[in-house]
Amino acid sequence: DIQLTQSPSFLSASVGDRVTITCRASQGISRYLAWYQQKPGKAPKLLIYSASTLQSGVPSRFSGSGSGTDFTLTISSLQPEDFATYFCQQLNTHLPWTFGQGTKVDVK
Amino acid sequence: QVQLVESGGGVVQPLTSLRLSCAASGFPFSAYGMHWVRQAPGKGPEWVALIWSDGSETYYADSVQGRFTISRDNSKNTLDLQMNSLRVEDTAVYYCARSGARYCRSLDCFGSFALDVWGQGTTVIVSS
Numbered sequence: 003d004i005q006l007t008q009s010p011s012f013l014s015a016s017v018g019d020r021v022t023i024t025c026r027a028s029q030g031i032s033r034y035l036a037w038y039q040q041k042p043g044k045a046p047k048l049l050i051y052s053a054s055t056l057q058s059g060v061p062s063r064f065s066g067s068g069s070g071t072d073f074t075l076t077i078s079s080l081q082p083e084d085f086a087t088y089f090c091q092q093l094n095t096h097l098p099w100t101f102g103q104g105t106k107v108d109v110k
Numbered sequence: 111q112v113q114l115v116e117s118g119g120g121v122v123q124p125l126t127s128l129r130l131s132c133a134a135s136g137f138p139f140s141a142y143g144m145h146w147v148r149q150a151p152g153k154g155p156e157w158v159a160l161i162w163s164d165g166s167e168t169y170y171a172d173s174v175q176g177r178f179t180i181s182r183d184n185s186k187n188t189l190d191l192q193m194n195s196l197r198v199e200d201t202a203v204y205y206c207a208r209s210g211a212r213y214c215r216s217l218d219c220f221g222s223f224a225l226d227v228w229g230q231g232t233t234v235i236v237s238s
Contacts, residue, residue: 003172034221034222036224036225038155044230045205045207045228045229045230045231046147046155046205046225046228047228048210048224048225048226051210051222051223051224051226052222052223052224057210057226089154089155091155091157091224091225093220093221093222093224094221095216095217095218095221096217097169097171097217098157098171098172099157099221100156100157101154101155101156101157102154103153103154104154
């Protein structure tokens with residue numbers, strides 16, 4: 003199975019900060035990568051698919067980049083509603099699809 | 111509005127069975143592939159199974175292959191997950207989720223558009 007390693011696992015930030023989360027795959031996955039946001043007790047919410055395509059309705063402060071094995075989620079200016087846990091998911095054509103372990107973004 | 115509502119979770123003993131259901135509304139259910147994803151307490155999500163829009167193809171995670179069966183009834187807009195021989199490690203919140211694109215007929219398509227709509231989840235606890 004393809005392993006995804008997110009870094010950091012925890013991140014303390016302030017409103018207005020630029021936040022960057024990385025996701026590294028154990029083997030190349032082209033651009034088959036998605037990012038999700040999850041708040042406590044809620045389902046994950048799709049933010050980015052195909053590594054860099056913004057899901058409809060998601061604010062433009064969220065952006066994704068990368069291909070192959072290294073990917074990045076950036077929040078350009080952190081807002082109060084962005085404090086949450088973020089997961090990457092690889093959806094390579096070889097199953098199974100796997101998720102990263104998550105990055106929790108909390109208040110500094 | 112687009113909505114997925116899971117049901118059927120509960121507390122069961124190891125080696126027993128449980129059937130989860132997901133009711134879809136607000137979109138053409140028969141046009142979309144559907145997934146089950148689970149999340150154990152304090153862990154990241156785990157993809158469980160995928161079924162094509164017409165039910166003709168199914169895929170499973172190795173951890174559930176041979177024990178779980180995904181199915182759908184497009185006339186009733188429902189998705190099911192039959193879970194047999196349950197184990198303690200199957201304890202999780204189970205989500206149904208929609209594929210991000212209509213009429214996907216390849217893993218490349220499913221992989222390109224991810225999972226765009228999720229239900230609120232139903233909790234399964236396997237304990238003796």
